[in-house]
Amino acid sequence: MKPDDPNIAWLEAPRLGLADRMYLPLFFEGLTTTSRHLIGPKMTVSFPEERPAVGNPLIYRGVHRLNKDEQGRVKCVACFLCATACPAHCIDIIGTESPWPDREKYPESFVIDELRCIYCGMCEEACPVDAIELTSLLDLTGRSREEMIFDKEKLLSVYDQTKDAEPMKSKSLGGTV
Amino acid sequence: MIDLLEAIAKIALLLGGMMTAAAYFVLLERWMAAWVQDRRGPNRVGVPLTNIKLFGLGQPLADGAKMLLKEDFTPAHVDKRLFVVAPIVIMTAALAIFAVIPFGSVTPNVLPVEPGSQTTRPIELVIAPGIDVGMLYVFALSSIAVYGVILGGWSSNNKYSFLGGLRSSAQLIAYELPLGLGILGVVLASGSLDLGDIITHQALTGVWNAIGQPLGFVVFVVAAFAEAARLPFDLPECEQELIGGYHTEYGGMKLVLFLTAEFIHMITASFLIVILFLGGWHFWGITGTGEAGEAIGWGTAILRVVVLMVKILLVILFFMLVRWSWPRFRFDQLMAFAWKVMLPLGMVNLLAMAIVVEVERVYANQLGWLGRLLLVAASWCVLVGGWVVVALAQPVTADNRPRERVGIE
Numbered sequence: 318m319k320p321d322d323p324n325i326a327w328l329e330a331p332r333l334g335l336a337d338r339m340y341l342p343l344f345f346e347g348l349t350t351t352s353r354h355l356i357g358p359k360m361t362v363s364f365p366e367e368r369p370a371v372g373n374p375l376i377y378r379g380v381h382r383l384n385k386d387e388q389g390r391v392k393c394v395a396c397f398l399c400a401t402a403c404p405a406h407c408i409d410i411i412g413t414e415s416p417w418p419d420r421e422k423y424p425e426s427f428v429i430d431e432l433r434c435i436y437c438g439m440c441e442e443a444c445p446v447d448a449i450e451l452t453s454l455l456d457l458t459g460r461s462r463e464e465m466i467f468d469k470e471k472l473l474s475v476y477d478q479t480k481d482a483e484p485m486k487s488k489s490l491g492g493t494v
Numbered sequence: 495m496i497d498l499l500e501a502i503a504k505i506a507l508l509l510g511g512m513m514t515a516a517a518y519f520v521l522l523e524r525w526m527a528a529w530v531q532d533r534r535g536p537n538r539v540g541v542p543l544t545n546i547k548l549f550g551l552g553q554p555l556a557d558g559a560k561m562l563l564k565e566d567f568t569p570a571h572v573d574k575r576l577f578v579v580a581p582i583v584i585m586t587a588a589l590a591i592f593a594v595i596p597f598g599s600v601t602p603n604v605l606p607v608e609p610g611s612q613t614t615r616p617i618e619l620v621i622a623p624g625i626d627v628g629m630l631y632v633f634a635l636s637s638i639a640v641y642g643v644i645l646g647g648w649s650s651n652n653k654y655s656f657l658g659g660l661r662s663s664a665q666l667i668a669y670e671l672p673l674g675l676g677i678l679g680v681v682l683a684s685g686s687l688d689l690g691d692i693i694t695h696q697a698l699t700g701v702w703n704a705i706g707q708p709l710g711f712v713v714f715v716v717a718a719f720a721e722a723a724r725l726p727f728d729l730p731e732c733e734q735e736l737i738g739g740y741h742t743e744y745g746g747m748k749l750v751l752f753l754t755a756e757f758i759h760m761i762t763a764s765f766l767i768v769i770l771f772l773g774g775w776h777f778w779g780i781t782g783t784g785e786a787g788e789a790i791g792w793g794t795a796i797l798r799v800v801v802l803m804v805k806i807l808l809v810i811l812f813f814m815l816v817r818w819s820w821p822r823f824r825f826d827q828l829m830a831f832a833w834k835v836m837l838p839l840g841m842v843n844l845l846a847m848a849i850v851v852e853v854e855r856v857y858a859n860q861l862g863w864l865g866r867l868l869l870v871a872a873s874w875c876v877l878v879g880g881w882v883v884v885a886l887a888q889p890v891t892a893d894n895r896p897r898e899r900v901g902i903e
Contacts, residue, residue: 335885338885339885348815348819350819351819352815354529354532355529358532359529359533360532363534363537
């Protein structure tokens with residue numbers, strides 16, 4: 318692009334007044350701003366001692382859980398919609414014939430690779446029976462890759478751990494159940 | 495023998511104090527940076543193997559240990575000898591300056607004049623007391639510090655480093671002139687190049703040089719910021735433009751030497767600002783005036799050290815606050831500022847001070863407190879006048895846009 322390109326709009330910088338040219342008003346403006354922040358409230362959360370406030374747990378996307386129904390059975394019907402929706406291909410389900418009369422299939426194995434997951438929440442949206450949900454647990458750590466692959470028992474235990482703090486979203490959101 | 499021990503003790507005290515201070519000022523700098531940015535800063539490292547955090551006061555020790563244990567790596571493409579010499583030069587020059595800088599006044603009479611003698615003498619709280627060319631010594635050594643920067647940038651065989659070294663040499667040469675002009679006014683007023691005498695002069699008259707010659711104070715402080723290469727004058731090492739400048743290729747202990755030397759430069763600049771313009775250890779009414787033959791007790795002696803240290807801490811806090819308050823200058827602005835603003839203002843100040851000092855000398859007897867007040871007022875008028883002229887002339891503003899402006903409505 319050349320200087321005489323018609324697409325260039327030349328703007329005149331606003332002319333400085335005497336106060337600006339004296340620099341002192343700007344000097345004090347800068348100094349008061351930094352001084353105000355120096356003694357002002359701090360944004361940092363001291364993490365292990367202090368938990369960050371999760372704004373709205375209903376829409377927070379943390380560790381997954383597998384919900385249970387009133388009889389303590391896994392709600393999942395092994396329809397594979399979540400695994401199909403998952404853009405990271407981190408959900409691995411083995412479905413088998415259900416022992417219960419109210420559904421045809423249930424997951425014999427339900428494995429999520431938490432390291433592979435991108436926490437987009439598509440599985441939660443895809444689930445027709447609100448079986449898979451993302452909780453507001455945010456400090457997910459592990460010492461090995463194997464430890465971070467969550468199987469069905471682990472995902473159900475996440476439900477037991479969080480069910481009191483976070484009731485199933487469908488109830489408050491008017492979901493399918 | 496006693497003299498030798500005294501000197502060695504003072505050197506040990508000052509070296510230890512200076513290195514510790516530099517380490518803890520790094521922590522303070524990080525704290526200030528964090529607080530200004532609404533963060534908390536380093537607050538975790540305390541006593542090892544316990545949960546005691548001590549507000550992060552262990553951080554400098556941890557940093558030091560980490561830097562010591564790092565590999566002292568020398569890249570293959572550098573000029574090895576100069577590469578090794580550069581940090582040593584800069585550190586040596588930075589520390590050697592403190593030989594003539596007083597860190598207090600004097601102690602009461604404690605040392606025998608000769609071994610076994612009954613008469614005692616005070617200890618002067620400066621490594622080399624009574625050096626009449628103290629100010630010149632400081633100047634000479636602060637110029638040598640540039641050597642370290644240039645050698646570091648040059649020997650690194652890296653364009654960014656080299657550019658940093660070049661910028662540093664140009665900047666430090668440009669700002670040494672206003673620095674010297676700022677000091678000349680002080681030297682005129684106190685009639686001595688000895689830093690101790692300069693403090694005593696301010697204490698005796700009770701008028702700090704910052705009050706008596708405000709224009710010189712402003713010129714000196716700005717030039718001192720530039721000499722210490724602190725923001726907004728940190729062009730030799732600006733991270734965004736030069737990825738660290740002259741110390742890009744350095745690591746481990748050599749890098750620590752560079753960084754520590756930088757902090758020591760800042761401490762030196764604070765010492766000089768306080769000693770030359772803010773009355774050194776003097777504070778009205780509580781520290782005495784330091785006139786010849788004055789006997790002081792331990793209380794006064796310690797109070798003077800405390801007053802000096804508090805002033806220096808405040809100046810350093812100002813240094814650190816300024817860092818986050820203003821953006822860095824562009825290089826052409828930096829040069830224009832040195833040659834078109836600072837240098838003329840320094841000369842104006844020198845001229846005004848010469849007149850003031852001469853008036854004071856000629857009319858020494860007739861001049862009451864009112865006359866002295868008028869002289870101080872006159873020097874403030876010089877400051878305001880010079881400032882307004884600079885503001886109206888706008889010498890730093892450079893219009894770099896193409897002359898042909900096509901398409902302006």
